[in-house]
Amino acid sequence: MRISIRPPQNFNFKRTVLSHGWCALMPFEFDQQTWTLDRVLETNSSVPVTVRIRNKKRAIEIEPDRTVGARVTAAIERDVRHMLRLDDDLASFYDAMSAEPEFSWIPQQGAGRLLRSPTVFEDLVKMMCTTNCSWALTETMTKNLVKNLGRAARDGRKAFPTPAAMAGVSEKFYRDEVRSGYRAPYLKELADRVASGSLEVETWLASELPTTELKKQMKEVKGIGDYAAENLLRLVGRYDGLALDSWTRGKFAAVRNRGRAASDKKIGRYYSRFSSWRGLAFWCDLTRDWLEESCGAE
């Protein structure tokens, strides 16, 4: 069985999948040799479905691990559209980038769609696991969450755990099994609040709050500070913040400041001309070298 989705014009599958580190975090599994992205999806079915996502000429091709009915097919399509940001309107971003010679590669290559998880909850948990640690530890914590608490698809691979599954284990479990250290109480509290319905993080996707207010709401989650909130804002489609961290500060120094450290204010000033798109312009600028220049829109 194969499901085909027509992407928007100049959609770039490679730039989207490799837009940041998410494709390396379970239950995403990415093979750069074959450019296939595997992912286990909950899809509200009795058993989760593993899908293989590929880029074909003028289409995104999705191959589920089994034949599924219309309801699950619709859920898979919805999740893939969401993850690959196929419905994001980047027209005004591309207009702004086209006006700047050093940024015109972005619309030319169709960059700017940042891979995200099927749910805000998953992105929020993962973001918490990126703070104050090496990338290797982020991968370990995510893997432990999925392997211990995720539901298995027929091929044995696991989905990302639901809020209820995460709420069902103790703080000790997060320390001992997930290896999340001091983040354990934060993860437990977040899962409890989302599972009980007292915190509705999925509403952030369509929130009408001004960005500053939405950021404030995100920071009310323990373990989420400026860096994590601004990264989450990008994943819900708001690009005002730069989400500065040690990696981006170092990369800005290398790419835009002759190898010398720059203050956060200086970094902010550099991208301020891009107004509400500055966070996306910043991220694309710093990750331009992640793919070859020949990797144009496809």
Next chain:
DNA sequence: GCGTCCAGGTCTACC
């Protein structure tokens, strides 16, 4: 082998 440092930060207490 052992000790130290620090990585895609955040929280809290204190001033």
Next chain:
DNA sequence: GGTAGACCTGGACGC
């Protein structure tokens, strides 16, 4: 509102 210190983990590095 600004800042210092504490916080888990695990890999890298120097000795």
